[in-house]
Amino acid sequence: MSSEASPVDAPSEPALWVQYGSLLQHVPISNHLDIGRWRSAVKEAFSQNAALQSVSAKRLELRTLDAKTLSCGQKLAKIQAQGHGLEPQKALQLTVTEKKETAHDNPFEMEDTRRAEELAAELVARGALKAVAVREAGGVRHAGYWCQHCSAHCSSAIAWKQHMSSQVHRKGERLNPWQRTMCLAEFPMRQGGTLEVNTKYHDLAQEQQRLLKQYLEHSFNNELDLLKSFDCLFEKHAGHLRVKEIFETVEVWKKVVSHLQRCNETRKSQNLEAVSRIYDIASGHGLLAVLLAYRFPQVQVVAVDREKRMGFDHYVEVVNEFGEAEPGTESCLANLSFVVADFQDVHTAENAAFVCVHGCNELNLDVLKRALQKRAVWLVVPCCIREGLSNISVRCAATREEGDDTRHALMCGMIAAQYQASAIASIDRRITNRHLVIEGDAAFVVSPDHSPQNEHVPSAKKRSRWRAEIYRVHLIIIDPPVHAWQAVLDGPGLLVSCIA
Numbered sequence: 001m002s003s004e005a006s007p008v009d010a011p012s013e014p015a016l017w018v019q020y021g022s023l024l025q026h027v028p029i030s031n032h033l034d035i036g037r038w039r040s041a042v043k044e045a046f047s048q049n050a051a052l053q054s055v056s057a058k059r060l061e062l063r064t065l066d067a068k069t070l071s072c073g074q075k076l077a078k079i080q081a082q083g084h085g086l087e088p089q090k091a092l093q094l095t096v097t098e099k100k101e102t103a104h105d106n107p108f109e110m111e112d113t114r115r116a117e118e119l120a121a122e123l124v125a126r127g128a129l130k131a132v133a134v135r136e137a138g139g140v141r142h143a144g145y146w147c148q149h150c151s152a153h154c155s156s157a158i159a160w161k162q163h164m165s166s167q168v169h170r171k172g173e174r175l176n177p178w179q180r181t182m183c184l185a186e187f188p189m190r191q192g193g194t195l196e197v198n199t200k201y202h203d204l205a206q207e208q209q210r211l212l213k214q215y216l217e218h219s220f221n222n223e224l225d226l227l228k229s230f231d232c233l234f235e236k237h238a239g240h241l242r243v244k245e246i247f248e249t250v251e252v253w254k255k256v257v258s259h260l261q262r263c264n265e266t267r268k269s270q271n272l273e274a275v276s277r278i279y280d281i282a283s284g285h286g287l288l289a290v291l292l293a294y295r296f297p298q299v300q301v302v303a304v305d306r307e308k309r310m311g312f313d314h315y316v317e318v319v320n321e322f323g324e325a326e327p328g329t330e331s332c333l334a335n336l337s338f339v340v341a342d343f344q345d346v347h348t349a350e351n352a353a354f355v356c357v358h359g360c361n362e363l364n365l366d367v368l369k370r371a372l373q374k375r376a377v378w379l380v381v382p383c384c385i386r387e388g389l390s391n392i393s394v395r396c397a398a399t400r401e402e403g404d405d406t407r408h409a410l411m412c413g414m415i416a417a418q419y420q421a422s423a424i425a426s427i428d429r430r431i432t433n434r435h436l437v438i439e440g441d442a443a444f445v446v447s448p449d450h451s452p453q454n455e456h457v458p459s460a461k462k463r464s465r466w467r468a469e470i471y472r473v474h475l476i477i478i479d480p481p482v483h484a485w486q487a488v489l490d491g492p493g494l495l496v497s498c499i500a
Helices: 035-045 076-081 107-126 157-164 167-171 206-219 224-236 243-269 287-295 310-322 362-374 400-418
Strands: 015-020 023-028 060-063 092-096 129-136 139-147 277-281 300-305 336-340 352-357 377-381 393-396 423-426 436-441 473-478 484-489 495-499
Touching: 015 076, 023 035, 035 060, 035 076, 206 224, 206 243, 224 287, 224 310, 243 287, 243 352, 243 377, 243 436, 277 287, 287 300, 287 310, 287 336, 287 352, 352 362, 362 377, 362 400, 393 400, 400 423, 400 436
Parallel strands: 015 092, 277 300, 277 352, 300 336, 352 377, 393 473
Antiparallel strands: 015 023, 060 092, 129 139, 377 436, 423 436, 473 484, 484 495
């Protein structure tokens, strides 16, 4: 329903007023969390307007009455709390941004693309190349080509043309495409360049489902028990697991497995006990704990969270169905348990490993403090690190996404330094923008006076060839460009600046 800019009876469900020119609409919020997702509902509400029918929802921009532009990540709940859009007189103003020029506006590049597409179309007709089309909510999208010679995936005709002259194609090796590149761009993405949060397996097109299964084959090294388990999950319980969670969990699982193996080898060389128990803190859906219990059958794995999701039992059920039980046990995952409690209330054993993926704020620090007390192996993937958790304040004067990424990276670096991490790794940022992985083993922590707290700490030559002096940092300021930074240190007006 549309009208001239005058009050209209509001529907009972939560909604916000939006005005486009003289048209006024009361657009339901439904299950949308932020502006980026809500824009499609806004476009649909104004579908009778001919000027908006051919415009992509990504080009729609919403502003408050004081001309403040609302970013895609702006939470609708916060907008409501601020009183925007609650009345027709305070309606959000809808505008359409100009279409950005693309590389194909260059006539020379357009000609190269046209020739490559013509040649690709000819080879597709002869069966030497396979074109891929992906079905999405907005229709059918061209998703590149598969080389029938070596099974390589190319996102465009130009990329395929470059692939034809590569050594991979000339050798003719038939590879799993995930051994060449992670084809994450073929999956639904958010505005910020990360995987769409709510996409589930049944929401994917057939080609996307095939890509996801190839990724699992490569990640699990064609281990049939796990692959059959996931096939069963996709068929019977796909509603409990989102695509983003699959990629995120499997990539972190690889990091945890590698870290535990390295730590156990180091501990063995120093005559220390290997890890005998793994705690998955803030386990959530519990898939990471399930995969760890499968990978380390001799180690007790304990998933800890305030509530147990229904999906966890389904994951355990299918892995027990296809996995083989260890001698003397009744099921494949007999070493797995779930504890419903706050982490602070959980008693933890010695020779343990603590894993915490996307624990918020204080939880990361609680896990690290417990790891130091227990001389445990630890791995954390921080999510929210609010101001005030550290004595250091970080200010980033950059765009919203760049500034947020830079601040998060600096905060992770400070956590790693404070708790003497052994490494900072990462998973693909297209999976999640909270992609930094901090690893350590508290059995080899050195005290602030540089004396080992454990007699088995490797010598300085084995640990590092450099040593950083300790200063008390109060403030870090980052101004564009992001490679320029300043740190205010403890001292009489001492200011250190660095241009990388």
